[in-house]
Amino acid sequence: MQILNLRLHSRVLFQCVDLVITLPDSVTRSADKRRVLYLLHGAGCDQRTWLQSREFTHAMEHRELIAVLPSAQNSDYTDWPDFGRGYDFPRFFFEELMPFVTSVFPASDKAADTYLAGQSMGGYGAALLGLMHPERFAGLGIYSASLRESAFLQPYRGRPSADFRADALARPQAFPTEYGPPQLGIKRKEINVIAKYAAVDDFLRSKDCMWNRLGEVSPSILPHLYVSCGEQDLFYPATQRLQARCRALGIASAHFEYQPNTGHDEQFMNAQLEKSLVWFGI
Numbered sequence: 001m002q003i004l005n006l007r008l009h010s011r012v013l014f015q016c017v018d019l020v021i022t023l024p025d026s027v028t029r030s031a032d033k034r035r036v037l038y039l040l041h042g043a044g045c046d047q048r049t050w051l052q053s054r055e056f057t058h059a060m061e062h063r064e065l066i067a068v069l070p071s072a073q074n075s076d077y078t079d080w081p082d083f084g085r086g087y088d089f090p091r092f093f094f095e096e097l098m099p100f101v102t103s104v105f106p107a108s109d110k111a112a113d114t115y116l117a118g119q120s121m122g123g124y125g126a127a128l129l130g131l132m133h134p135e136r137f138a139g140l141g142i143y144s145a146s147l148r149e150s151a152f153l154q155p156y157r158g159r160p161s162a163d164f165r166a167d168a169l170a171r172p173q174a175f176p177t178e179y180g181p182p183q184l185g186i187k188r189k190e191i192n193v194i195a196k197y198a199a200v201d202d203f204l205r206s207k208d209c210m211w212n213r214l215g216e217v218s219p220s221i222l223p224h225l226y227v228s229c230g231e232q233d234l235f236y237p238a239t240q241r242l243q244a245r246c247r248a249l250g251i252a253s254a255h256f257e258y259q260p261n262t263g264h265d266e267q268f269m270n271a272q273l274e275k276s277l278v279w280f281g282i
Contacts, residue, residue: 117273
């Protein structure tokens with residue numbers, strides 16, 4: 001396996017983005033197009049985090065697969081229009097990163113050869129980006145991910161987000177959290193994702209609300225979904241509800257994997273890479 005460390009200047013983000021790209025050794029001997037996996041890191045990590053796991057090395061070494069690992073800082077892989085000159089990661093991903101990879105490397109640009117996966121924040125990013133353009137991917141791997149379940153926001157639909165933000169910061173225990181000790185309530189990062197919109201209803205109708213977007217994508221064009229979570233993870237109840245939602249929507253191409261006595265565990269999440277690739281048939 002060949003490992004390349006790159007810096008890609010992004011006009012969209014107005015900054016350089018660090019990337020790791022791994023290539024099978026056979027690339028030097030053949031110009032054939034390879035399948036591509038875009039692999040996203042979790043919060044507090046970077047483009048090299050996956051590279052440091054034995055599970056990643058094992059998964060890549062015996063496959064004719066190009067892996068692309070971009071850094072997204074702690075952006076949730078979404079659009080932050082009020083950060084600096086704007087940080088629109090989805091636009092960067094689709095307009096700059098994917099074209100760069102397919103034009104510079106022997107990477108296929110066919111949807112049938114393109115996969116997207118990630119753990120924790122990266123799992124949410126895989127769901128977010130994959131549901132924005134489901135026609136671009138064959139499979140999405142969502143490992144121990146925050147799913148932006150939105151039912152608790154329904155009573156606040158008509159409120160300006162500034163009011164919601166003030167209320168949530170003053171009374172965090174009154175709102176559920178997606179991660180961390182439940183008794184501490186909603187976290188500032190969760191509040192920020194909602195409050196970057198003018199009103200709570202705008203968030204619920206936005207691409208950030210993955211839970212609602214799932215029902216808008218026709219099952220006929222939805223990529224195959226591999227979703228996994230530990231049964232002691234705070235995301236486990238929401239993941240179970242997502243499974244029920246997939247059944248209700250008639251989504252047959254979704255596989256859910258659970259592991260007992262496991263929380264938000266990095267080793268478990270790393271191991272899901274190999275399992276999902278096998279399930280995708282790679």
